Amino acid sequence: MKGKIAILKEIGKPLEIVEREVPEPQDGEVVLKVLRTNICGSDIHMITGEAFRAFGGLFFPIVPGHEFIGRIEKLGKGVNRDSIGNPISEGDIVSPVYFKSCGHCYACSRGRENVCLESLMSVLRNAEKPPYFVGSFSDFYVVRAGQKFYKLPNDIPIDITSAINCALSQVIFGLKEIGIEYGDSVAIQGAGGLGLLATAVAKDMGAEKVIVIDAIENRLSMAKEFGADEVIKLDGDFRERIAKVKDITGGGADVVIELAGNASAVREGVKYLKRGGKYLIMGAINPKQKFEADPSVWIGENISLKGVSLYLPHTITLAINFLRRKKNQIPFSKMFGKFEFENINEAVRSALDKIYPRVQIKFD
Numbered sequence: 001m002k003g004k005i006a007i008l009k010e011i012g013k014p015l016e017i018v019e020r021e022v023p024e025p026q027d028g029e030v031v032l033k034v035l036r037t038n039i040c041g042s043d044i045h046m047i048t049g050e051a052f053r054a055f056g057g058l059f060f061p062i063v064p065g066h067e068f069i070g071r072i073e074k075l076g077k078g079v080n081r082d083s084i085g086n087p088i089s090e091g092d093i094v095s096p097v098y099f100k101s102c103g104h105c106y107a108c109s110r111g112r113e114n115v116c117l118e119s120l121m122s123v124l125r126n127a128e129k130p131p132y133f134v135g136s137f138s139d140f141y142v143v144r145a146g147q148k149f150y151k152l153p154n155d156i157p158i159d160i161t162s163a164i165n166c167a168l169s170q171v172i173f174g175l176k177e178i179g180i181e182y183g184d185s186v187a188i189q190g191a192g193g194l195g196l197l198a199t200a201v202a203k204d205m206g207a208e209k210v211i212v213i214d215a216i217e218n219r220l221s222m223a224k225e226f227g228a229d230e231v232i233k234l235d236g237d238f239r240e241r242i243a244k245v246k247d248i249t250g251g252g253a254d255v256v257i258e259l260a261g262n263a264s265a266v267r268e269g270v271k272y273l274k275r276g277g278k279y280l281i282m283g284a285i286n287p288k289q290k291f292e293a294d295p296s297v298w299i300g301e302n303i304s305l306k307g308v309s310l311y312l313p314h315t316i317t318l319a320i321n322f323l324r325r326k327k328n329q330i331p332f333s334k335m336f337g338k339f340e341f342e343n344i345n346e347a348v349r350s351a352l353d354k355i356y357p358r359v360q361i362k363f364d
Protein backbone atom coordinates (compact mmCIF):
# COMPACT_ATOMS: atom_id res chain seq x y z
CA MET A 1 0.00 0.00 0.00
CA LYS A 2 1.20 3.47 -0.85
CA GLY A 3 0.50 6.82 0.82
CA LYS A 4 1.54 10.43 0.41
CA ILE A 5 3.83 12.53 2.55
CA ALA A 6 4.52 16.28 2.31
CA ILE A 7 8.28 16.70 2.48
CA LEU A 8 10.16 19.84 3.44
CA LYS A 9 13.56 19.56 1.81
CA GLU A 10 14.92 22.97 2.69
CA ILE A 11 14.01 25.99 4.75
CA GLY A 12 11.72 28.33 2.88
CA LYS A 13 10.96 25.84 0.08
CA PRO A 14 7.40 24.72 -0.68
CA LEU A 15 6.37 21.32 0.62
CA GLU A 16 6.56 18.54 -1.93
CA ILE A 17 3.96 15.78 -1.90
CA VAL A 18 5.47 12.40 -2.78
CA GLU A 19 4.30 8.80 -2.61
CA ARG A 20 5.95 6.23 -0.37
CA GLU A 21 5.28 2.63 0.61
CA VAL A 22 3.38 2.49 3.93
CA PRO A 23 5.39 0.18 6.20
CA GLU A 24 4.08 -2.75 8.17
CA PRO A 25 4.14 -1.88 11.89
CA GLN A 26 7.13 -3.33 13.77
CA ASP A 27 6.63 -4.83 17.24
CA GLY A 28 5.05 -2.24 19.52
CA GLU A 29 4.32 0.19 16.68
CA VAL A 30 0.96 1.38 15.38
CA VAL A 31 0.25 2.60 11.87
CA LEU A 32 -2.38 5.33 11.82
CA LYS A 33 -4.39 6.70 8.93
CA VAL A 34 -4.22 10.46 9.48
CA LEU A 35 -7.72 11.98 9.47
CA ARG A 36 -7.05 15.62 10.35
CA THR A 37 -3.86 17.54 10.95
CA ASN A 38 -3.59 21.13 12.07
CA ILE A 39 -0.78 23.52 11.32
CA CYS A 40 0.74 24.49 14.65
CA GLY A 41 2.81 27.63 15.12
CA SER A 42 5.92 25.48 15.58
CA ASP A 43 5.36 23.83 12.18
CA ILE A 44 5.40 27.31 10.69
CA HIS A 45 8.55 28.23 12.63
CA MET A 46 10.18 25.10 11.20
CA ILE A 47 9.06 25.76 7.65
CA THR A 48 10.35 29.32 7.79
CA GLY A 49 13.50 28.15 9.57
CA GLU A 50 13.09 30.33 12.66
CA ALA A 51 12.92 27.33 14.98
CA PHE A 52 15.90 25.57 13.42
CA ARG A 53 18.24 26.24 16.29
CA ALA A 54 15.76 25.07 18.91
CA PHE A 55 15.93 21.57 17.44
CA GLY A 56 19.62 20.78 17.50
CA GLY A 57 18.94 17.35 16.01
CA LEU A 58 16.92 18.67 13.11
CA PHE A 59 17.98 17.37 9.76
CA PHE A 60 16.34 17.69 6.39
CA PRO A 61 14.29 16.44 4.73
CA ILE A 62 11.48 16.33 7.26
CA VAL A 63 7.75 15.77 7.24
CA PRO A 64 6.28 18.56 9.40
CA GLY A 65 3.03 18.18 11.31
CA HIS A 66 2.38 16.91 14.83
CA GLU A 67 -1.07 18.16 15.88
CA PHE A 68 -3.41 15.51 14.51
CA ILE A 69 -5.65 12.52 15.03
CA GLY A 70 -5.54 9.19 13.28
CA ARG A 71 -7.50 5.99 12.85
CA ILE A 72 -5.72 2.76 13.67
CA GLU A 73 -4.85 1.13 10.36
CA LYS A 74 -2.68 -1.66 11.71
CA LEU A 75 -1.46 -2.69 15.15
CA GLY A 76 2.06 -4.00 15.62
CA LYS A 77 2.73 -7.12 17.64
CA GLY A 78 2.06 -6.67 21.36
CA VAL A 79 -0.17 -3.60 21.14
CA ASN A 80 -3.73 -4.16 22.32
CA ARG A 81 -4.33 -1.28 24.74
CA ASP A 82 -3.92 2.49 24.68
CA SER A 83 -1.72 4.29 27.23
CA ILE A 84 -4.42 4.32 29.90
CA GLY A 85 -5.45 0.69 29.46
CA ASN A 86 -8.44 0.97 27.12
CA PRO A 87 -8.65 -2.04 24.80
CA ILE A 88 -8.06 -0.96 21.20
CA SER A 89 -8.54 -2.42 17.79
CA GLU A 90 -8.14 -1.45 14.17
CA GLY A 91 -10.56 1.32 13.21
CA ASP A 92 -10.39 3.13 16.58
CA ILE A 93 -9.52 6.82 16.48
CA VAL A 94 -6.63 7.87 18.68
CA SER A 95 -4.73 10.97 19.75
CA PRO A 96 -1.00 10.26 20.00
CA VAL A 97 1.45 12.20 22.15
CA TYR A 98 3.62 13.64 19.37
CA PHE A 99 6.86 13.12 21.26
CA LYS A 100 8.42 10.24 23.15
CA SER A 101 10.52 10.51 26.27
CA CYS A 102 13.40 8.14 27.07
CA GLY A 103 12.00 6.85 30.37
CA HIS A 104 15.34 6.59 32.17
CA CYS A 105 16.97 10.04 32.38
CA TYR A 106 17.01 12.35 35.42
CA ALA A 107 13.82 14.15 34.28
CA CYS A 108 11.93 10.97 33.39
CA SER A 109 12.89 9.30 36.67
CA ARG A 110 11.25 12.26 38.45
CA GLY A 111 8.06 11.98 36.40
CA ARG A 112 8.82 15.04 34.28
CA GLU A 113 8.67 13.53 30.80
CA ASN A 114 8.16 16.92 29.19
CA VAL A 115 11.61 18.03 30.38
CA CYS A 116 13.38 14.91 29.01
CA LEU A 117 15.81 16.05 26.33
CA GLU A 118 14.82 13.06 24.24
CA SER A 119 11.21 14.32 24.18
CA LEU A 120 12.11 17.45 22.28
CA MET A 121 14.48 15.64 19.94
CA SER A 122 11.94 12.91 19.20
CA VAL A 123 9.55 15.25 17.39
CA LEU A 124 11.42 15.03 14.11
CA ARG A 125 12.76 12.12 12.14
CA ASN A 126 14.42 11.92 8.75
CA ALA A 127 11.79 11.60 6.05
CA GLU A 128 14.15 9.97 3.59
CA LYS A 129 14.42 6.74 5.54
CA PRO A 130 11.70 4.20 6.42
CA PRO A 131 9.18 4.40 7.96
CA TYR A 132 8.80 7.71 5.96
CA PHE A 133 5.48 8.53 7.64
CA VAL A 134 7.09 10.44 10.50
CA GLY A 135 5.06 13.67 10.57
CA SER A 136 1.34 14.28 10.24
CA PHE A 137 1.50 16.19 6.95
CA SER A 138 0.94 12.75 5.45
CA ASP A 139 -1.71 10.13 4.78
CA PHE A 140 -0.32 7.85 7.49
CA TYR A 141 1.74 8.14 10.67
CA VAL A 142 3.82 5.49 12.41
CA VAL A 143 3.51 5.61 16.22
CA ARG A 144 6.79 4.29 17.63
CA ALA A 145 7.04 1.52 20.20
CA GLY A 146 6.64 3.19 23.59
CA GLN A 147 5.17 6.41 22.18
CA LYS A 148 1.96 7.05 24.11
CA PHE A 149 -1.47 7.35 22.49
CA TYR A 150 -5.04 7.60 23.73
CA LYS A 151 -8.30 6.28 22.33
CA LEU A 152 -10.86 8.99 21.61
CA PRO A 153 -14.55 8.69 22.44
CA ASN A 154 -16.82 8.94 19.40
CA ASP A 155 -19.11 11.60 20.86
CA ILE A 156 -16.74 14.51 20.08
CA PRO A 157 -16.34 15.70 16.45
CA ILE A 158 -12.95 14.85 14.96
CA ASP A 159 -12.40 18.39 13.70
CA ILE A 160 -12.13 19.45 17.34
CA THR A 161 -10.23 16.47 18.74
CA SER A 162 -7.47 17.12 16.19
CA ALA A 163 -6.21 19.93 18.46
CA ILE A 164 -5.93 17.73 21.56
CA ASN A 165 -2.36 16.46 21.22
CA CYS A 166 -0.67 19.84 20.92
CA ALA A 167 -2.64 23.08 21.40
CA LEU A 168 -5.19 21.91 23.93
CA SER A 169 -2.94 19.67 26.04
CA GLN A 170 -0.27 22.38 25.93
CA VAL A 171 -2.53 25.05 27.40
CA ILE A 172 -4.11 22.73 29.98
CA PHE A 173 -0.66 21.63 31.16
CA GLY A 174 0.78 25.16 31.09
CA LEU A 175 -2.11 26.64 33.06
CA LYS A 176 -1.84 23.85 35.62
CA GLU A 177 1.91 24.45 35.89
CA ILE A 178 1.59 28.21 36.45
CA GLY A 179 -1.26 27.51 38.87
CA ILE A 180 -4.47 29.33 37.97
CA GLU A 181 -6.48 29.77 41.14
CA TYR A 182 -10.22 30.08 41.57
CA GLY A 183 -11.11 33.77 41.22
CA ASP A 184 -7.88 34.81 39.45
CA SER A 185 -7.78 37.51 36.80
CA VAL A 186 -5.95 36.27 33.73
CA ALA A 187 -4.64 38.24 30.75
CA ILE A 188 -3.85 36.30 27.57
CA GLN A 189 -1.59 37.77 24.89
CA GLY A 190 -2.54 36.33 21.51
CA ALA A 191 -5.85 34.92 20.27
CA GLY A 192 -4.58 32.29 17.85
CA GLY A 193 -5.49 28.63 18.42
CA LEU A 194 -3.60 28.42 21.73
CA GLY A 195 -4.89 31.77 22.99
CA LEU A 196 -8.51 30.88 22.26
CA LEU A 197 -8.21 27.48 23.92
CA ALA A 198 -6.36 29.03 26.89
CA THR A 199 -9.27 31.46 27.28
CA ALA A 200 -11.78 28.61 27.53
CA VAL A 201 -9.52 26.54 29.82
CA ALA A 202 -8.77 29.49 32.16
CA LYS A 203 -12.50 30.10 32.60
CA ASP A 204 -13.04 26.39 33.18
CA MET A 205 -10.33 26.48 35.88
CA GLY A 206 -12.23 29.18 37.74
CA ALA A 207 -10.73 32.44 36.48
CA GLU A 208 -13.00 35.32 37.46
CA LYS A 209 -11.87 37.55 34.61
CA VAL A 210 -10.12 36.68 31.37
CA ILE A 211 -8.80 39.50 29.20
CA VAL A 212 -7.52 38.73 25.70
CA ILE A 213 -5.17 41.00 23.75
CA ASP A 214 -4.64 40.61 19.99
CA ALA A 215 -4.15 42.76 16.89
CA ILE A 216 -6.78 41.01 14.75
CA GLU A 217 -10.37 42.08 15.22
CA ASN A 218 -12.15 38.82 14.30
CA ARG A 219 -9.88 36.87 16.66
CA LEU A 220 -10.97 39.16 19.47
CA SER A 221 -14.64 38.56 18.76
CA MET A 222 -13.94 34.84 18.68
CA ALA A 223 -12.15 35.17 22.03
CA LYS A 224 -15.42 36.47 23.47
CA GLU A 225 -17.20 33.37 22.18
CA PHE A 226 -14.52 31.26 23.87
CA GLY A 227 -15.28 32.96 27.19
CA ALA A 228 -13.21 36.17 27.35
CA ASP A 229 -14.76 38.76 29.63
CA GLU A 230 -12.87 41.64 28.03
CA VAL A 231 -10.77 42.05 24.88
CA ILE A 232 -8.17 44.70 24.04
CA LYS A 233 -7.02 45.54 20.52
CA LEU A 234 -3.26 45.52 20.09
CA ASP A 235 -2.71 48.88 18.46
CA GLY A 236 -1.57 52.35 19.47
CA ASP A 237 0.31 53.08 22.68
CA PHE A 238 1.25 50.08 24.85
CA ARG A 239 0.89 52.23 27.99
CA GLU A 240 -2.82 52.52 27.30
CA ARG A 241 -3.14 48.74 27.15
CA ILE A 242 -1.31 48.38 30.45
CA ALA A 243 -3.61 50.98 32.02
CA LYS A 244 -6.66 49.15 30.63
CA VAL A 245 -5.59 45.78 32.06
CA LYS A 246 -4.86 47.39 35.45
CA ASP A 247 -8.24 49.11 35.38
CA ILE A 248 -10.23 45.98 34.48
CA THR A 249 -8.42 43.85 37.08
CA GLY A 250 -8.28 46.44 39.84
CA GLY A 251 -4.51 46.82 39.87
CA GLY A 252 -3.14 44.11 37.58
CA ALA A 253 -3.72 40.51 36.49
CA ASP A 254 -2.85 37.61 38.79
CA VAL A 255 -1.63 35.62 35.80
CA VAL A 256 -0.50 36.71 32.32
CA ILE A 257 -0.02 34.15 29.56
CA GLU A 258 2.16 34.82 26.53
CA LEU A 259 0.75 33.03 23.49
CA ALA A 260 1.63 35.68 20.94
CA GLY A 261 4.65 33.79 19.64
CA ASN A 262 6.87 36.81 19.99
CA ALA A 263 9.42 37.76 22.65
CA SER A 264 8.51 41.43 22.38
CA ALA A 265 5.16 40.58 23.96
CA VAL A 266 6.93 39.59 27.20
CA ARG A 267 8.16 43.07 28.03
CA GLU A 268 4.66 44.49 27.81
CA GLY A 269 2.89 41.49 29.34
CA VAL A 270 4.94 41.51 32.55
CA LYS A 271 3.61 45.03 33.14
CA TYR A 272 0.02 43.76 33.11
CA LEU A 273 0.72 41.86 36.35
CA LYS A 274 -0.17 42.93 39.84
CA ARG A 275 2.44 42.60 42.60
CA GLY A 276 3.11 38.93 43.24
CA GLY A 277 1.70 37.97 39.83
CA LYS A 278 2.79 35.07 37.63
CA TYR A 279 3.88 35.17 34.00
CA LEU A 280 3.70 32.11 31.76
CA ILE A 281 5.66 32.03 28.48
CA MET A 282 4.54 29.37 26.00
CA GLY A 283 4.38 31.02 22.60
CA ALA A 284 7.69 32.79 21.98
CA ILE A 285 9.60 29.71 20.86
CA ASN A 286 11.83 31.36 18.28
CA PRO A 287 15.48 31.27 19.32
CA LYS A 288 17.45 34.48 19.52
CA GLN A 289 14.45 36.77 19.96
CA LYS A 290 15.12 39.09 22.86
CA PHE A 291 13.39 41.64 25.03
CA GLU A 292 14.72 44.29 27.38
CA ALA A 293 14.06 43.78 31.05
CA ASP A 294 14.82 45.23 34.45
CA PRO A 295 14.95 42.21 36.77
CA SER A 296 14.94 44.43 39.87
CA VAL A 297 11.26 45.05 39.09
CA TRP A 298 10.55 41.31 39.12
CA ILE A 299 12.27 41.05 42.50
CA GLY A 300 10.66 44.13 43.96
CA GLU A 301 7.22 43.09 42.76
CA ASN A 302 7.67 39.39 43.55
CA ILE A 303 6.95 38.42 39.97
CA SER A 304 7.33 34.77 38.87
CA LEU A 305 8.20 33.91 35.29
CA LYS A 306 7.86 30.42 33.89
CA GLY A 307 8.47 28.88 30.49
CA VAL A 308 6.64 25.66 29.58
CA SER A 309 6.98 23.40 26.57
CA LEU A 310 5.47 19.96 25.90
CA TYR A 311 3.25 18.31 28.53
CA LEU A 312 2.84 15.18 30.59
CA PRO A 313 1.13 12.51 28.43
CA HIS A 314 -1.87 12.00 30.73
CA THR A 315 -2.86 15.64 29.99
CA ILE A 316 -4.50 14.24 26.85
CA THR A 317 -7.11 12.50 29.01
CA LEU A 318 -7.87 15.84 30.71
CA ALA A 319 -8.22 17.45 27.28
CA ILE A 320 -10.70 14.78 26.19
CA ASN A 321 -12.80 15.36 29.32
CA PHE A 322 -12.64 19.13 28.81
CA LEU A 323 -13.95 18.88 25.24
CA ARG A 324 -16.69 16.51 26.28
CA ARG A 325 -17.79 18.95 28.98
CA LYS A 326 -17.59 22.07 26.81
CA LYS A 327 -18.37 20.94 23.27
CA ASN A 328 -21.92 22.35 23.30
CA GLN A 329 -20.98 25.63 24.98
CA ILE A 330 -17.94 26.77 23.02
CA PRO A 331 -17.82 26.96 19.20
CA PHE A 332 -14.46 25.16 18.94
CA SER A 333 -14.86 24.32 15.26
CA LYS A 334 -14.99 28.04 14.39
CA MET A 335 -11.26 28.43 15.01
CA PHE A 336 -10.31 26.27 12.04
CA GLY A 337 -9.77 27.29 8.43
CA LYS A 338 -10.00 24.08 6.38
CA PHE A 339 -7.90 22.89 3.44
CA GLU A 340 -7.43 19.69 1.45
CA PHE A 341 -4.08 17.89 1.73
CA GLU A 342 -3.35 18.51 -1.98
CA ASN A 343 -3.38 22.25 -1.22
CA ILE A 344 -0.96 22.05 1.68
CA ASN A 345 1.22 24.92 0.49
CA GLU A 346 -1.82 27.15 0.27
CA ALA A 347 -2.70 26.04 3.80
CA VAL A 348 0.79 26.95 5.03
CA ARG A 349 0.53 30.36 3.38
CA SER A 350 -2.79 31.04 5.07
CA ALA A 351 -1.28 30.00 8.43
CA LEU A 352 1.57 32.45 7.81
CA ASP A 353 -0.94 35.19 6.99
CA LYS A 354 -2.84 34.41 10.22
CA ILE A 355 -6.16 34.37 8.39
CA TYR A 356 -7.55 31.71 10.75
CA PRO A 357 -6.67 31.02 14.40
CA ARG A 358 -5.79 27.45 13.34
CA VAL A 359 -5.41 25.90 9.88
CA GLN A 360 -6.70 22.35 9.47
CA ILE A 361 -5.93 19.86 6.73
CA LYS A 362 -8.39 17.17 5.73
CA PHE A 363 -7.50 13.83 4.14
CA ASP A 364 -9.86 11.75 2.08
Ligand SMILES: [Zn+2]
Binds near residue numbers: 043
Ligand atom coordinates in the same frame (compact mmCIF):
# COMPACT_ATOMS: atom_id res chain seq x y z
ZN1 LIG B 1 2.39 22.17 18.19
Ligand SMILES: [Zn+2]
Binds near residue numbers: 101102104116117118
Ligand atom coordinates in the same frame (compact mmCIF):
# COMPACT_ATOMS: atom_id res chain seq x y z
ZN1 LIG C 1 14.12 11.01 29.64
